Amino acid sequence: MKTTETISHEAGNPEAWICLCGNHPSGDGFFPCDAKGNEVDPVPSEWTTNAYVCHKCGRIIDQHTLAVIGQKAK
Numbered sequence: 518m519k520t521t522e523t524i525s526h527e528a529g530n531p532e533a534w535i536c537l538c539g540n541h542p543s544g545d546g547f548f549p550c551d552a553k554g555n556e557v558d559p560v561p562s563e564w565t566t567n568a569y570v571c572h573k574c575g576r577i578i579d580q581h582t583l584a585v586i587g588q589k590a591k
């Protein structure tokens with residue numbers, strides 16, 4: 518079983534995510550997504566995962582734990 522990856526964030530700023538690929542919010546950014554990494558509107562009817570997709574590498578990130586929970590198919 519694969520070790521769970523977790524992204525980091527800037528010191529003192531939990532909102533300033535830094536992906537394992539080096540992406541950050543003022544770079545390519547992160548977008549709300551479904552379980553497959555497809556971008557969705559951040560409304561309760563569409564966004565049921567609380568997950569974000571990295572716009573650079575496609576890693577799917579849990580908003581609360583910052584764990585990488587998937588990878589968008591290229």
Ligand SMILES: [Zn+2]
Nearest residue numbers: 536538571574
């Ligand atoms: Zn990334």
